[in-house]
Amino acid sequence: MKILITGISGTLARGVAYRLTRRGHKVIGIDRRPWPDVPEGVEMHQADIRKRPAEDVFRTSRPDALVHMATVTHFTTETEERYRINLGGTRKLFEYCHEYGVKQAVFVGRHTVYGATPDSPLYHTEDEPPLAGAAFKELADLVAADLYAGSALWRWPELNTAVLRLCYFLGPSRGGTLAGFLSKSKVPLVLGFDPLYQLMHEWDAEEAITLAVERQLRGVFNVAGPPPVPLSIVCEATGKTAVRIPEPLYSSVLGRFGFPYLPPSAIAHVKYPIVIDNSAFVEATGFEPRYTAKQTMEGFRWN
Amino acid sequence: MSFLDDPQVRRNVDRLPIEFDDYGFDRFGLSKKTLVRAYSPMALIYRRYLKVTAFGLQNVPAEGRAMVVANHSGGLGADAAMILTSLLLNDEAPRLGQGMAEYFLTRSPFARPALTRLGHLTGLPEHGEQLLNDERLLLVFPEGARGAGKLYKDRYKLVHFGTGFMRLALKMNAPIIPCAFIGGEESFPQLFHIKWLAKLVGGPFVPVAPQLIYFPLPVACQVYYAPPMQFDGDGSEPDHVIQQYVDDVRHSMERLISTGLDARPQAFMFERMPDPEKERRP
Numbered sequence: 001m002k003i004l005i006t007g008i009s010g011t012l013a014r015g016v017a018y019r020l021t022r023r024g025h026k027v028i029g030i031d032r033r034p035w036p037d038v039p040e041g042v043e044m045h046q047a048d049i050r051k052r053p054a055e056d057v058f059r060t061s062r063p064d065a066l067v068h069m070a071t072v073t074h075f076t077t078e079t080e081e082r083y084r085i086n087l088g089g090t091r092k093l094f095e096y097c098h099e100y101g102v103k104q105a106v107f108v109g110r111h112t113v114y115g116a117t118p119d120s121p122l123y124h125t126e127d128e129p130p131l132a133g134a135a136f137k138e139l140a141d142l143v144a145a146d147l148y149a150g151s152a153l154w155r156w157p158e159l160n161t162a163v164l165r166l167c168y169f170l171g172p173s174r175g176g177t178l179a180g181f182l183s184k185s186k187v188p189l190v191l192g193f194d195p196l197y198q199l200m201h202e203w204d205a206e207e208a209i210t211l212a213v214e215r216q217l218r219g220v221f222n223v224a225g226p227p228p229v230p231l232s233i234v235c236e237a238t239g240k241t242a243v244r245i246p247e248p249l250y251s252s253v254l255g256r257f258g259f260p261y262l263p264p265s266a267i268a269h270v271k272y273p274i275v276i277d278n279s280a281f282v283e284a285t286g287f288e289p290r291y292t293a294k295q296t297m298e299g300f301r302w303n
Numbered sequence: 304m305s306f307l308d309d310p311q312v313r314r315n316v317d318r319l320p321i322e323f324d325d326y327g328f329d330r331f332g333l334s335k336k337t338l339v340r341a342y343s344p345m346a347l348i349y350r351r352y353l354k355v356t357a358f359g360l361q362n363v364p365a366e367g368r369a370m371v372v373a374n375h376s377g378g379l380g381a382d383a384a385m386i387l388t389s390l391l392l393n394d395e396a397p398r399l400g401q402g403m404a405e406y407f408l409t410r411s412p413f414a415r416p417a418l419t420r421l422g423h424l425t426g427l428p429e430h431g432e433q434l435l436n437d438e439r440l441l442l443v444f445p446e447g448a449r450g451a452g453k454l455y456k457d458r459y460k461l462v463h464f465g466t467g468f469m470r471l472a473l474k475m476n477a478p479i480i481p482c483a484f485i486g487g488e489e490s491f492p493q494l495f496h497i498k499w500l501a502k503l504v505g506g507p508f509v510p511v512a513p514q515l516i517y518f519p520l521p522v523a524c525q526v527y528y529a530p531p532m533q534f535d536g537d538g539s540e541p542d543h544v545i546q547q548y549v550d551d552v553r554h555s556m557e558r559l560i561s562t563g564l565d566a567r568p569q570a571f572m573f574e575r576m577p578d579p580e581k582e583r584r585p
Contacts, residue, residue, distance in 0.1 A: 119409070119410075121425070122331060122332075122430065192411075192413040192416070193412055193415060196332045227324060227330035228332070229328060230332060247412070294325040294326070
């Protein structure tokens with residue numbers, strides 16, 4: 001198969017590219033960022049997904065499948081730009097898929113789209129509406145992109161679309177949202193709360209995305225690995241100091257005193273759990289995580 | 304320290320039919336360590352202070368999904384605590400009863416993680432389904448908070464039952480084990496409620512009992528379990544069918560309560576219940 005990966009210079013996307021080439025697929029990559037030591041078998045185009053050169057890649061290379069990983073978060077990008085990339089970019093890519101006869105599209109999203117609220121159940125299933133935008137404005141564009149990608153299922157039924165809602169991952173690249181939260185030696189917890197955190201090994205996450213392409217998945221799927229663990233255990237196992245901060249003071253310590261920066265509305269994600277049910281994905285692909293939560297967290301600690 | 308580390312509690316927690324991870328947590332955030340720490344003082348109260356005797360524990364299955372449906376007795380939550388302790392201290396087949404917590408508790412700091420670690424999730428139908436699907440034992444009080452706030456003059460009268468528990472049992476094909484708790488009303492006789500204070504603190508009710516403090520009197524309590532009841536259906540039945548099933552459970556509980564009340568030599572009994580069958584005496 002000829003597979004196009006957008007956002008290929010990202011940590012997870014590189015791993016997916018390696019896996020796909022190793023299994024004999026031809027991989028084409030698009031990213032604004034360079035990938036200097038791009039491996040043999042990967043054809044790299046340094047371009048913006050919203051610009052003409054990206055469309056040219058579709059026209060000239062005619063990929064069989066698209067893995068869309070060119071989404072950005074509030075950690076790196078301003079609001080307006082985020083909407084342009086996450087929503088505008090996703091829209092463009094799906095239109096190209098339709099126009100240039102791509103058969104399979106995989107949108108790699110996040111499990112945080114479900115949102116963290118005190119009254120929501122554990123183990124979200126795919127039929128629940130993603131509510132994150134209401135309390136956490138910085139996620140609204142990702143929620144919209146997730147839903148837009150899902151709408152391709154009825155908009156272009158001939159295109160096999162899979163929307164993956166991936167839980168947090170940790171791994172040797174030290175990339176990703178959770179790794180950012182654990183990047184300093186101190187981790188800010190909210191006093192009196194200790195939510196369950198669901199995480200998987202980076203390599204398991206790469207394998208799950210690879211499986212979704214190879215099995216030509218169709219539909220919306222939660223992707224998770226081992227059962228969740230409390231945040232205090234995550235801190236302990238990764239060798240960080242959990243500092244419990246009273247809620248009224250929480251937003252004022254973020255980004256100061258050696259704590260990582262988070263937008264103030266992210267506090268709900270430190271108080272309440274987001275836990276997803278991955279049984280539909282496991283049934284569709286036979287996915288089995290290779291690493292337990294303990295192996296993942298201790299690997300992250302010592303590598 | 305044995306007050307926080309009771310050997311029987313520790314042994315039975317280790318024998319629970321629940322899968323724990325490397326850190327002693329299950330997939331819902333239940334913690335082995337917290338269970339031992341919380342149930343150990345409960346076991347002490349169970350044995351020495353409230354002198355609880357449990358009858359019919361053989362009706363609780365050793366594993367697999369089921370729902371224990373009980374009456375509220377006394378406004379302190381001693382009823383729930385002692386029923387849960389009797390299930391855990393059952394050496395033949397220890398089980399962990401998991402309750403459905405009040406919404407305002409799961410929003411509160413400290414209460415939320417404590418409840419999660421003891422296995423009591425927010426009272427959502429999804430959580431009931433997830434727990435039963437994982438072959439757990441649910442503890443349900445269909446009377447709700449109004450049942451807990453019963454005054455002493457209305458003791459052991461069941462108030463209106465909700466029907467949600469029956470639809471859940473039918474949908475998940477879970478047997479219902481009727482349960483009666485006797486003695487709670489005498490250990491904490493609620494004379495009246497302070498309505499304005501309840502409104503002020505946002506709780507359901509603030510009761511006043513003769514002992515004036517929020518701790519039960521040392522009245523001997525009993526727990527009775529009836530054989531499991533299984534109902535036909537999938538939870539989508541019309542209301543009158545569900546109501547009929549709920550009434551069946553209610554009648555079974557009323558019979559169980561009157562048996563328990565008749566068996567007591569007197570209401571304010573400070574000695575352990577005489578046990579003619581010499582059944583189980585944990």
